[in-house]
Each structure stands twice: as structure tokens, then as C-alpha cells.
Amino acid sequence: MQLDPTADDLIFRESARVWLAENVPASDAPHEGQPARKYATDWVARCHSGGWSGLAWPEAHGGRGLSAARLIIWYEEYVRARAPSALDCTFVALNHAGPTLIACGTDEQKAFHLSRILEGRSIWCQGFSEPGSGSDLASLATVGKVDGEHLVVNGQKIWSSYADIADYQELLIRTEQGSQRHRGLSWVICDMSLPGITVRPIRNMAGVSHFAEIFYDDVRIPLSDVVGKVNDGWNVAMTTLGFERRTAAIALQLELSVKVEDLITLAEPATGTATAHLLADLRAEAAALRAMTYRTLLREPETPFDGSMMRLVFAELSQKIHRAAIDILGPEALVAGRWTHDYMESYSETIAGGTAEIQRNIIAERILGLPREARP
């Protein structure tokens, strides 16, 4: 077990620090709409021109193919420099769609999309959840019928983040008539400007709109936009599981350490008070989350559900930190501000991307081997 940087690692850290100090935008990111898009894509474009985009992507596809150690160093510097949150409208493209295309896409699909993503020229959203299919994703019912060289799509998706400002969507649909569960699905690149698509932004509890519902009314998608094989979409959706530990989620996890420091600065707790104890606990948990993050990245062999405990610790710690901020602010928290906004947003942490309850089921069944629940 070693955490010793090499001389080259130190040079790398220094160059990251210098670049970030000169390039991190001074203004805060807008929360929604075209201003959010412009801010985020400008940032990706800037990172790209500095050689700092696609860090975990293979070099053959325009990325930098950085080692886990270098990713850790980069993201440590990233959060310490207060660079823009990684969970913005570019997240799906850089951390999910791009890696999925690299793993399963055709040469044409890769040639067209990958450079656009890396350069901040296209935004992607994810269209998996439906009104009737959230935790139980495999029950999804949006259909695509083959008609010549096209799929004709009808149905509805919901909670799709940044769908209102996205160019493309990763769309998971049922393409085999009468198929059940995860069989008969396809993973499709959906151009959001196609006729028949209606996007209705949904305001969230923080008072901003960054997710949306989408209606598909005879939307004709070329079969050449299917990624992987037709009817093999579930496997395509699962291919990025292995890549997940090397995504910008690292930044979100490390960022909690910085947030705890900000909270300590805000609270200035007197020794021995309840607030001091609370903040010490949060500091310790953030340190442990950092340790879990490193271990997930730096321990071989990787096991399939490695990251699930870490993600849950992240979600619940984030909520604890924000609840603490609201307690510390007192009635001042009732006026909109950074902590108040982030506090409202933090309610989504234990819902989005698999609820805390589902995560616990996965940990108990897949990691601990407890008996599975009855499933349809």
C-alpha cells in the first residue's frame, strides 16, 4: 500500500494547480437554461484547449488516458481551486455517453460524437426513467418500432437532466414487441431536434428547472443511431459500470471535504460545543469518503459493486453537511443564498441515479449475498 507521488506526479500537480489558478471562472455557474449551457460548455472548451478534458478517456479517442493516481491529483487540485461543479450539463456526455460510445459505438458514431463532446460542442442528456419506471427501470415502456431504416419512437421519459438544453439523448427504449424486463431493449442516440419531440422543463424544489419530461410522438430515429445491437440495450447500458469509478464523481466526492472546511469557516465553533462536535464528525466522514474514493480507484482487483457503498456514503454525507449548514445559519437560511440553494438541491442525492433504498438492497444482495427479494 503506497501513496507516494513520483517526481513527475509532483510536476503534474503543479501544472494542474497553475492552470486552474489562471483559468477557473471567477463567476458562479448559472443554475438553468441557456446561461447554464454556455457557462458549462465554455468551461469544457477551455479545459480542452488547455489539454484538460477527457482525462480518463483512452488516448486513442482523444482523451488523456490518465492513471488513477493522476486523476486523483487532478481532482484534488480541481476542488481546492473551486473549479465548476462536475455535475453540470456536460456530465452525462463526458462521463457516460462518451464512454458508452467508446465501448459500444460504431466508428461513424465515434467519429461524429466524441470530439464534439470533448470540445464542449454538444450536450447530452439521459432518457432512461419514465413515469411508470423509476427504481424498476427494466419495466420501461417507451417503444421503438422498426420501419425500414428507422425506429419509430412513441412514449414518454421523465426527470431527464438538462434535456431542455441538450443536443442528444441516450435513449433506452423497448424495441422488441412484447418483450419483458431487460430483454428486448435498445440504447439509441436521439437527436433532440427531431420532429415529434416535446420537452417540458420541470421546476424542482430548489426553484430551478434543470430536469424535464419528454414526449415522443412518432419520432423517426435512423437505425444507424442504435448503439450496440438492436435489442441488446440493457447490456450497453451496463457497459459503463466499470468506467464509473473513474468519472468526475471523484470531484463531487472530494468536494465534500472542501464544503466541510467552508462550513467550519462559516460556523467558527467554540471548542466543546455541540456544533464543534458535529463539524468534527462531518470532517471525519469527509476524510473517510476521500479514503474510500482512493481505495476504490487504487485497489485491484476491482469488484463489480465496489463503488456502491461509496456513492451512498457520498449522498448521505452531502445531505448531512447541508442540513448542518442550515442549522448553523439559523433563520438567515430562509433567504436564498448559496448554502440554502445547495441544501434544497441536496434532497436529490438519495434519489437520483438509484435511491438510497435501492442502493442498500444492492449492497445487501450483491455484496453480502443475502437472499434476493421476490422480483417480477
Add this chain to the structure above:
Amino acid sequence: MTFDLTISDDQRQILDAAKIMLGRNYPQSRLRDSNACDSMTPLVEFGAFVLALPDTQDGAGFSVVEEALLHAAFGRHLVSPSSMAAAIGLRIALATGRDDLANAIGTGEIKVCAGTETGAGMLLFEPDGAAQAILRRADGIRLVDLAEADIIPQTAMGHGRPVARATTPAAVSNNAPAGEDLNLIATLLTCAQLLGVATGARDLAVDYAGIREQFGRPIGSFQAIKHHCANMAIGVDMLSAQLDMAAIALRDRREDAAFQIAALVRLAPKIALSNARLGIQIHGGIGFSAEADAQLYIKHAHVLGALAQGKDLLSLPAPLAPLEEN
């Protein structure tokens, strides 16, 4: 030099050998019928107390990273905290030039027990046959000669393993506490043992949840039980990751070592107690009985918790702070 948190072959070998030694000499079942103090002889023979000493001091030349992994295995077998006391006592003896004493601790001739100070004097854990104790105090850790102390056995919490009161000999206040690095090592090893307790409680509960049936199915298929088990697993994962981080920082004398240890000690007693508590709940009535093992973990977690002390985490500089404040 590199970044890699994989368990090395050496470490794996130490753990495999320890597993066999512990299974043979310290099966959890030993604690069902008897409250006798654990013998330290098998640990002496294993070389446990000199594992992390350099060759020049007749040690095995490993580091606190390996030692912490070993102590986590001790905790899983609920081995007496005298194991931690011996590892620390030996170092204090060496640091203060008492080579004969160090030698006698290393060979098991002299037994060291663990102690903590309360408002009413010293509490010693599993003191039978101990000639020395290590004592945690606010100003640091000391090795105390028990020859001058009056030792009065007490009934332990829940009629658990032996505990005694002892008057603190006057001489104790006169001898200077050991250096800060020994405080940190003592905390690291105690927290490693707490991780072992948390892990053992998890494994016992998960096994039971898989075999105990009610309503015609294993209780582990009920979500309430599943989620308790998941929470126990998360606790273990967090704590073991932080233990590795702290042990590496200490071994490499990194500047964040004190921070990492203080974070560790903030987590370890809570997680061990929480896992032990959930373990009892998952067992139902038998968990409350003294005839099953679940209760042993609670008592052991309380003892180790009393021995785990660290610096105020908020008083230390954080390694991952925003840059502009530096």
C-alpha cells in the same frame, strides 16, 4: 514509488498466517464459557509485538501498516486489548532505554495490560498476571509499573471480561509521557481493533440473517434486516479505508498523519458500537442472551472505545482545504 492501495503479497501472507493462528488460539467460542484473560503466548510466538520493529531491534521489519492490518484481525477475534498494550509498552520501554523490560515484554515474560484513567483512578482491562500497564492520559501515554499499585477486581459491564480498579501510583505523574508518535500508534492500533469488532459483528449478523427463517423465509430477505446489514457493511468499508489512509500517513510520516488519525478515532468507536448494536437487533431474543456471541461485540467495543483517544480533529489543519485560504 506509486499510488496503489492493493494489499501486497507480504501483507496477504501475514493476514493468512494470522487467520490460522487466531482461529486455533482465539476462537470466539472461547468466550462463551469462560471469562479468563486471554493468554498472550500465541501472539508472542507469532511475533506480533515486534512485527513493526526494525531488524536492528530484533523486529520483523514491517511497518505500522501491516501492524494495523494484524490488529484488525485481533479485533475480529475479540482478542484482549493487552495485545495493543504489549505492542505499545514494548515501544515505550525501548524509547526510554529500558531494553531489558522491552525484551521481557517481547518474550512474554512480562505482561502488559491496557488501562484508562477515570475520575476514580485507573481502570485496567484483563489485568491478571500483568506487571505493567499502559495508561492513556490527556497529556500522553505512559507505561506504569503495577508493583506499586493496589489492584481491586471489579464486576465488568454485563459481567463481561475482567476489569479492575487500581490506584494510580504517585510515580506515574513524575515520569514523562511517551512522545506523540507513540500516542498516534496506540490510537491507530486501538482503532484497528475496533474495525475488527465492527467486521466480526457484521459477519456474524449476515450469517445469521441468511439461515434464520421466519414467515417461511430467511430473515435476510426482509428489507429491514437487509438494510441493517448494508449499514454494517458501509461502516466497515468507511472505517477500513480510513484506517489504511491513517496507517500509511503515519508510516510515511506525512504531514497529515495527525489529521488522519484524529479522523479515524472520531469514527471507529461509533461504527464499532453501531455494528455491534445492529448485530444484537438482527439476532432477536438470542442476541440479548448471554448464550450467543452477539453481545460480546458490544462489550468489547465499549472497552476499546474507552481506550481510543485522539486529538481534537478541528484543531488540526485539513489536507483538502480550499487553496485561497492557505
